[in-house]
Amino acid sequence: xxxxxxxxxxxxxxxxxxxxxxxxxxxxxxxxxxxxxxxxxxxxxxxxxxxxxxxxxxxxxxxxxxxxxxxxxxxxxxxxxxxxxxxxxxxxxxxxxxxxxxxxxxxxxxxxxxxxxxxxxxxxxxxxxxxxxxxxxxxxxxxxxxxxxxxxxxxxxxxxxxxxxxxxxxxxxxxxxxxxxxxxxxxxxxxxxxxxxxxxxxxxxxxxxxxxxxxxxxxxxxxxxxxxxxxxxxxxxxxxxxxxxxxxxxxxxxxxxxxxxxxxxxxxxxxxxxxxxxxxxxxxxxxxxxxxxxxxxxxxxxxx
Numbered sequence: 389x390x391x392x393x394x395x396x397x398x399x400x401x402x403x404x405x406x407x408x409x410x411x412x413x414x415x416x417x418x419x420x421x422x423x424x425x426x427x428x429x430x431x432x433x434x435x436x437x438x439x440x441x442x443x444x445x446x447x448x449x450x451x452x453x454x455x456x457x458x459x460x461x462x463x464x465x466x467x468x469x470x471x472x473x474x475x476x477x478x479x480x481x482x483x484x485x486x487x488x489x490x491x492x493x494x495x496x497x498x499x500x501x502x503x504x505x506x507x508x509x510x511x512x513x514x515x516x517x518x519x520x521x522x523x524x525x526x527x528x529x530x531x532x533x534x535x536x537x538x539x540x541x542x543x544x545x546x547x548x549x550x551x552x553x554x555x556x557x558x559x560x561x562x563x564x565x566x567x568x569x570x571x572x573x574x575x576x577x578x579x580x581x582x583x584x585x586x587x588x589x590x591x592x593x594x595x596x597x598x599x600x601x602x603x604x605x606x607x608x609x610x611x612x613x614x615x616x617x618x619x620x621x622x623x624x625x626x627x628x629x630x631x632x633x634x635x636x637x638x639x640x641x642x643x644x645x646x647x648x649x650x651x652x653x654x655x656x657x658x659x660x661x662x663x664x665x666x667x668x669x670x671x672x673x674x675x676x677x678x679x680x681x682x683x684x685x686x687x688x689x690x691x692x
Contacts, residue, residue: 391647391676394666395425400469400651401668401675402613403444403510405452405690406658412666412675415441415454418462418469422452422486425675435491439479440471443510443613443654446690447542448517452486453496455508455521468671470651474528481505481523483540496544503549506533510560510613513688516587517542520550520569522557537571539588548588551598554580559614559624559654563637564685570622571599572611579603579611579624579635603639613654618662618683625652625667632667634681647676657684 394412399419406412412425413434422435422444434452443455458481460471482505483497498505511521518541525533534553537560540546557580559572569582569590580599583591590598602622609629616622621642622635631646632655649669656666659677662684666677 391667391678394675394677395429395431396672396674398423398431398668398670398673398675400471400653400670401673402442402653402670403454404654404656404666404668404675405444405446406656406664406666407690410659412658413444413452414668414675415444417442417457417460417471417670420459422454434488435486435493437484437486437493439482440507441484442508443521445511445513445519446687447485447513447519448689449542450488450689451542452488453511453513453519453542454484454486455511456482456484457507457509457524458482458526468651470671472527474526478526478528481508481526483508483511483521485542494544496542497540497547500538500547500549505538507535509558512560512562513542514562514566514587515688517689518587520560520562522554522560522571524556524558524574537569537582537590550588550590551582551593554597554599558612561614561616561622563616564618564620568637570602570614570616572614572624574610574612574627577604577609577611577626579614579622579639603635603641605633605641609633612652615655615657615665616685617657617680618685620685621682623655623665623680625654627651627653630669630671632665643681645678649674662686 651671
């Protein structure tokens, strides 16, 4: 399918949010900002977040909630910037709230049960107004933190650990009936499904953790962020095998849409009827769009 370039020159874009007015919000991890791409393709800074803003979602109050991984060191590979591990000036992981009118930034969470958030990565709101988020962990030296899945309230009053340990949890999304939580495991390229018992509560562990492996295709690739479409399929941004891997709810691979960018990191839906996919291509610093075969699933609290 043909791609349309929305913007270029971005510093490792992630966390896209397609707004009703045709503009696009996203984070720039290397730049440390929440940014807006206007309908004319102009990139504007909404808020300076610092660290490493990684995932974003609109909450019930209309503010943007951001997973901040705390910051990476960066290297250039053939002129392409890539994160390689925890930075020397790593500031700790956090969940931040950004007021879109003023640009004011508030830090909501830095710990859960006394344990610091290490590398919050991606976020999704449920109908009740709470949000699930992944913590991928951090790499430093010869060590690596183990990841986790959390649930929190947007007023800063409650955060719970829903699953631990989970190796490199990244993309996160809800099934249309919100009975299943999908999580992409980056390093192993596995798609996990977790049964939701109640807001913030997953079914008890049946193995190493609460989830069951929905899909684990062969071949060298890594999974990044994801979105769910209106038919309940899971659309996973895929690294190395750069593109979007399209899974049915039973784990079958429906298709793979190559993008030509080895760091294809995220996808969201917008436009008329939610039939346009917006995709972040982080190696080349671009956002592109393409028509999607089916409509996307409307996100809670995102007015269209």
